[in-house]
């Protein structure tokens with residue numbers, strides 16, 4: 097089955113086809129090119145004459161047809177183009193909602209990955225929280241509960257953003273290796289089978305990159321706000337190699353860190369007493385241990401390769417070593433898991449007392465083993481179960497004193513749900529906020545790491561990406577490092 101979309105002018109297609117996709121998940125949406133067979137035909141026409149905007153549209157599915165038209169007045173000005181696009185998207189959203197009424201779309205016409213960015217723009221202009229929530233509902237068709245949630249998250253984030261200097265940078269170091277591949281994951285560049293052959297050449301390249309970038313930061317007297325070592329699974333590194341990385345961190349980055357220093361230890365089976373002692377000695381202030389679920393049957397089914405007992409042992413070792421903050425990730429929507437399973441997992445996680453809990457929605461990521469086995473849209477029953485689970489977890493976390501502090505969306509997430517980080521009072525992870533809101537330059541090094549250089553006036557970004565696969569990373573390194581250092585020198 098396909099849905100065809102005809103737009104006048106033709107360039108409108110690129111600006112609205114994402115909305116059609118949320119009403120017809122798992123169905124191919126194609127540009128109408130005349131003569132093709134499709135189950136649903138959608139027509140959208142936009143005409144501007146002076147300040148008046150005329151919108152007209154129809155949806156026809158063979159059994160029924162529905163049409164609508166509307167006129168708006170859009171005075172000229174710097175925001176006119178954005179307003180025309182918003183009105184056009186709202187018009188199409190309302191037309192499709194009337195034709196496919198059984199679906200709920202909590203985010204309305206907001207289809208981007210970072211819905212809180214819009215709220216921040218309004219808050220920057222002096223708008224109050226209640227007005228921002230009302231405007232999300234009126235002008236973007238966001239569900240009232242979701243609008244309230246987005247504003248709550250944005251307000252929490254502003255505590256971090258208020259302290260983020262444009263002169264500082266945050267630093268990300270990516271170790272793209274894992275002990276095995278989880279069935280839902282498309283990320284790790286390599287599952288480690290031969291440590292010597294795969295990891296060591298990559299690490300030599302990474303250490304060289306860290307040295308060049310670290311020197312450039314020192315030359316400019318630029319401080320590091322947050323330091324984050326992620327992956328993959330950074331704790332897959334052997335203690336001697338972690339120590340090699342630590343010595344560069346101590347020399348170039350740690351002396352100026354003003355925020356937290358996080359290391360991901362997503363797989364608890366990669367931790368042992370020696371590595372935990374080293375993390376504590378390096379001054380790591382936050383470690384992420386990610387059970388995803390506390391049900392052994394599910395852990396086995398999704399290929400995590402560790403036990404529930406190993407999660408609890410990792411937490412015990414990290415606490416005993418004096419690591420001040422822990423994060424634990426859970427996923428809703430895992431195969432075979434009901435809302436009750438998720439609730440039991442969260443209760444066990446809460447008993448471990450982490451400062452942060454992150455609730456992810458299972459997403460079908462292209463290239464993951466799970467996405468290869470299951471294509472198309474999520475069955476409605478799976479989406480409903482995941483939505484109920486997410487709601488219960490949100491309630492439980494609130495009861496336990498955790499508040500949401502950052503949120504983002506992913507394509508193909510079950511139930512259209514978001515991923516949200518929760519923190520106990522005083523324990524917001526600044527790095528996560530800075531990474532989502534993109535208001536401070538971020539220097540990424542290592543596999544699949546991204547650099548984002550922020551223009552402090554316009555908040556526009558220049559991005560640079562390191563390749564994910566180690567051989568491609570090593571080949572690109574001299575060119576990438578040169579460009580990064582140039583970019584750092586050009587920052588204010």
Ligand code: SF4
Pocket residue numbers: 273274275276277278281282283284327328329362363
């Ligand atoms: S441990 Fe994390 S990065 Fe590695 S395969 Fe699993 S989900 Fe992906």
